[in-house]
Amino acid sequence: MFNFTIITDDPQTDARTGIFETPHGRLLTPVFAPVGTQATVKTLTPRDLAESGATLVLANNYHLYLRPGTKLVAEFGGLHSFMGWPGPMLTDSGGFQVFSLAQMRKLDPDGVTFRSHIDGSLHRFTPESAIVSQEDLGADIIMCLDECPEPLDRKYNEDALARTHAWAARCRTAKRRPDQALFGIVQGGVFPDLRVESARTLRALDFPGYAIGGLSVGETKEQMYATLDVTVPELPVARPRYLMGVGAPEDVVEGVARGIDIFDCVLPTRVARNGGLLTCQGRMNLRNARYAADPLPIEPGCDCYACQHFSRAYLRHLFKTEEILGLHLATVHNVRFMIRLMEEIRQHIAAGTFAAFRSAFLAGYHLPDQDVRHAQKEKRRQAANRK
Numbered sequence: 001m002f003n004f005t006i007i008t009d010d011p012q013t014d015a016r017t018g019i020f021e022t023p024h025g026r027l028l029t030p031v032f033a034p035v036g037t038q039a040t041v042k043t044l045t046p047r048d049l050a051e052s053g054a055t056l057v058l059a060n061n062y063h064l065y066l067r068p069g070t071k072l073v074a075e076f077g078g079l080h081s082f083m084g085w086p087g088p089m090l091t092d093s094g095g096f097q098v099f100s101l102a103q104m105r106k107l108d109p110d111g112v113t114f115r116s117h118i119d120g121s122l123h124r125f126t127p128e129s130a131i132v133s134q135e136d137l138g139a140d141i142i143m144c145l146d147e148c149p150e151p152l153d154r155k156y157n158e159d160a161l162a163r164t165h166a167w168a169a170r171c172r173t174a175k176r177r178p179d180q181a182l183f184g185i186v187q188g189g190v191f192p193d194l195r196v197e198s199a200r201t202l203r204a205l206d207f208p209g210y211a212i213g214g215l216s217v218g219e220t221k222e223q224m225y226a227t228l229d230v231t232v233p234e235l236p237v238a239r240p241r242y243l244m245g246v247g248a249p250e251d252v253v254e255g256v257a258r259g260i261d262i263f264d265c266v267l268p269t270r271v272a273r274n275g276g277l278l279t280c281q282g283r284m285n286l287r288n289a290r291y292a293a294d295p296l297p298i299e300p301g302c303d304c305y306a307c308q309h310f311s312r313a314y315l316r317h318l319f320k321t322e323e324i325l326g327l328h329l330a331t332v333h334n335v336r337f338m339i340r341l342m343e344e345i346r347q348h349i350a351a352g353t354f355a356a357f358r359s360a361f362l363a364g365y366h367l368p369d370q371d372v373r374h375a376q377k378e379k380r381r382q383a384a385n386r387k
């Protein structure tokens with residue numbers, strides 16, 4: 001159980017393909033996990049997920065601990081049977097949500113006390129309790145309780161790192177179930193020395209896999225890539241590496257090039273519900289008037305149910321009339337887009353053509369923030385011309 005076999009090492013980058021074996025099935029890596037925070041990938045049934053080619057689904061301990069309660073999920077045989085997903089699953093410990101969502105939090109060396117963002121009720125997570133509730137949920141991969149500081153605050157990162165490391169050791173001791181793999185989480189913000197220290201400390205604890213946390217939370221893309229450049233080489237080659245909360249298609253391609261094996265992100269499903277559709281040219285805003293009579297599918301050539309059956313004009317109509325089907329179809333496409341991207345990445349690594357694929361993909365992929373920047377620049381230029 002939890003064997004990780006590297007199949008192909010890319011000669012030009014640090015990308016690799018592998019097989020990670022879990023009690024609920026094998027994962028071909030690099031893999032992208034759609035996020036089902038509340039034990040559901042919003043608008044999709046497990047049947048839709050399976051049809052998209054998704055293999056790994058993520059759920060969240062913080063949210064499920066608060067509602068419906070992890071003990072209740074355990075009574076239903078754990079998350080797999082509670083939500084009807086038979087494949088591999090991963091739960092986050094909830095550390096990130098305590099630090100980003102909870103209304104109040106009070107840290108002490110033993111754990112963290114917080115108020116629920118739902119009703120203000122008082123709760124406490126310790127490394128041990130985060131393991132117990134994740135054992136109740138029963139995902140194949142579970143995570144250590146960690147502290148997620150603001151990535152640019154040096155002093156805070158130093159203090160938090162000591163806690164995160166002590167908590168990782170306690171999580172490891174507390175873990176009981178042999179059918180779950182507990183991953184350690186490297187923290188340290190954007191500071192190379194802290195990242196190296198964190199990776200080395202966790203490596204000494206010998207986890208079956210390692211996550212890189214605290215990225216894609218406010219630092220620039222350059223800082224994120226630079227952090228991966230110093231962190232990944234410190235992690236054991238023969239264990240899976242998981243970049244938490246990333247990402248956007250371009251970040252996934254860059255992460256793979258730096259040796260990351262597992263990704264998860266709410267982005268594809270969240271932007272879908274706002275009418276944002278992922279294509280290999282970049283993000284398309286379906287609400288745009290230019291698609292009002294467009295007979296093309298979202299992305300010509302895509303094999304998803306939405307692209308095989310519906311026009312952009314119809315999907316735009318669903319969004320304009322706030323029909324629920326629009327949210328579903330857009331999500332079907334975006335999840336399939338990410339899964340197809342991973343399939344292509346694995347094929348290119350296997351064929352030795354990943355470096356060329358990476359350049360071609362990034363050259364063709366229009367970043368949304370660049371669009372926004374260009375639009376703002378254009379507005380300023382026009383305003384200046386009117387003066």
Ligand SMILES: [Zn+2]
Nearest residue numbers: 302304307333
């Ligand atoms: Zn599609």
